[in-house]
Ligand SMILES: O=C(O)C1=C[C@@H](OP(=O)(O)O)[C@@H](O)[C@H](O)C1
């Protein structure tokens with residue numbers, strides 16, 4: 001079967017655009033799950049509509065929650081969520097969504113009926129073992145150590161130690177449903193450092209905003225007390241990780257991109273773009289219209305530890321490949337367990353266009369070389385596809401395989417990209 005190719009548009013001139021982004025995947029999927037476990041009906045406004053968010057909605061409905069949408073646009077909606085007793089007997093498709101495969105099983109363990117989980121072929125290789133063992137320790141019956149697996153509760157909760165160095169979601173998943181465990185939960189991490197810590201902070205903050213008591217005072221230990229999850233009416237922030245390719249376009253073209261409603265304070269890792277892009281030569285300012293990023297016509301290479309913000313790696317690597325000096329990206333060994341092995345994928349695809357990228361144990365060394373056109377494969381990874389689009393702004397003839405894979409978190413990507421380039425004409 002041939003995979004469709006998308007001709008990545010060349011910029012031709014500096015971009016001058018305002019790009020309004022749909023809601024954060026990470027906030028949307030936490031908010032929906034917490035609403036489904038809450039002590040009354042709640043509302044999640046400006047929620048992302050995308051493959052990952054739709055999979056979460058379907059999973060919560062399969063477990064008994066009532067979700068109805070209003071104010072639907074192609075990539076956003078308000079959800080009215082009516083919680084119900086968690087019901088077993090369901091089969092859940094997690095797609096390739098880390099947030100669905102790690103956040104929903106602990107909730108399913110609240111039911112005394114069996115719940116079956118499966119996902120895309122690559123999802124079967126993503127790390128699940130530590131959270132499934134933890135659920136066993138906490139009282140659930142679990143068959144399997146990776147997708148596909150089944151779970152049967154009811155779980156009682158208590159104390160558990162796991163190695164979460166492969167993904168912060170292994171911790172977040174256990175914490176999110178824990179107020180509903182009879183004994184709550186104490187999660188201890190033991191192993192190499194946990195990546196993407198801002199995402200655990202997001203989990204803790206969202207639990208606290210729902211009146212749940214969480215103690216995170218000791219490093220690598222999280223205690224969630226049992227108790228009700230307060231129903232809320234919350235509005236989802238724009239997805240700052242998905243801002244990355246658009247802001248990168250400002251650097252690549254020496255233009256300006258403004259993102260409206262950039263939060264003043266946030267736990268989204270994408271907020272690190274402000275400092276990362278400034279280090280790569282951009283002027284980054286907060287203006288009344290949002291966050292404004294202007295490129296100076298040259299991209300500086302960077303030596304950066306992206307351990308906390310691994311999601312940004314594909315975009316930063318694309319920029320590094322177009323920079324005026326070499327870059328070293330470190331601290332992202334866990335990217336090998338993402339949508340694809342992102343370190344291998346980035347090295348292979350950038351090198352396929354004439355680049356010089358070498359993999360290290362925990363990152364990439366990128367030496368800029370003159371690039372030429374060709375096929376840039378995306379490996380069902382939304383952020384690989386958008387990285388190809390960034391390179392295509394400056395390199396004629398780049399064809400990105402399967403741009404539709406961006407629907408995982410940004411179904412409108414290709415249209416928004418074209419509009420951004422239009423605004424400059
Ligand atoms: O909790 C979340 O919403 C996420 C946590 C991070 O996962 P890892 O810790 O596996 O990197 C991040 O990369 C992912 O896109 C979203």
Ligand SMILES: C=C(OP(=O)(O)O)C(=O)O
Nearest residue numbers: 096097098099311338339
């Ligand atoms: C790692 C990512 O996704 P997931 O939530 O599937 O882990 C990502 O979006 O970069």
